[in-house]
Amino acid sequence: MSELLLRLESLAHTLPQRPETAIVLTLAAYFAGLKLFSWLRSPAWCPPILLAACLLAGLLALLPLGYTEYRRGVGWLTWLLGPATVALGVPLYQQVHHIRTLWKPIVLTLPPAAMLAAGYAVGIAWLLDATPTVLASLAPKSVTAPIAMGIVEELQGSVPLLMGALLITGVMATLSITLLARWGNIHDPRVIGFALGVNGHAIGTVRAFDIGPTAGAFASLGMSLTGVFTALWLPLMWHFVG
Structure with a gap:
């Protein structure tokens, strides 16, 4: 049990440092924003991109992932x-x-x-x-x-x-x-x-x-x-x- 907890703790610290983590977080926040926008019956005052940005900001605040690392991870999205x-x-x-x-x-x-x-x-x-x-x-x-x-x-x-x-x-x-x-x-x-x-x-x-x-x-x-x-x-x- 203790070995499993150590592995989970290690994963929690190493996962945010992986470059694909930033991409997954971005896409997850975007699709969650679309779902939330639909659930709120498509309000004009709160577009899905705003909801996604707020969700992503909350995720970044909770995870040990700095903005510099996040921006580096989504570099190919920026390239697009x-x-x-x-x-x-x-x-x-x-x-x-x-x-x-x-x-x-x-x-x-x-x-x-x-x-x-x-x-x-x-x-x-x-x-x-x-x-x-x-x-x-x-x-x-x-x-x-x-x-x-x-x-x-x-x-x-x-x-x-x-x-x-x-x-x-x-x-x-x-x-x-x-x-x-x-x-x-x-x-x-x-x-x-x-x-x-x-x-x-x-x-x-x-x-x-x-x-x-x-x-x-x-x-x-x-x-x-x-x-x-x-x-x-x-x-x-x-x-x-x-």
């Missing part, structure tokens, strides 16, 4: 963000006919919306005496994660801080747009979807597909265009101002 960035060209190509039909509203609304999303976050943080690292980490908070990570590295910000900002932004943008659409009596799925994609990146896009295929298509379009536009102007503007 590269192909995901390239894959953003697929929904963009699929919506070329929408771009041609609605290019004027898109040109008029997308640039100021993307600039405002970065500007107000940086402005508020600057008024609160945030460090340059924090400012750089918050600037691309409304861009989908694969592109935002590349931007924040260019700006010399913090990727962990960025990921937290992305999660909060996606959840709050999705909730706010849903409530504002009801308050403003807006029912056009193109408008709602595009707003969710521009402001809520991937989390908003998932919500848009819940509304319908048209909203999801325009959310993918808004998310893709916002990522491309921000990746072009934000580093140039940042280095110019800095």
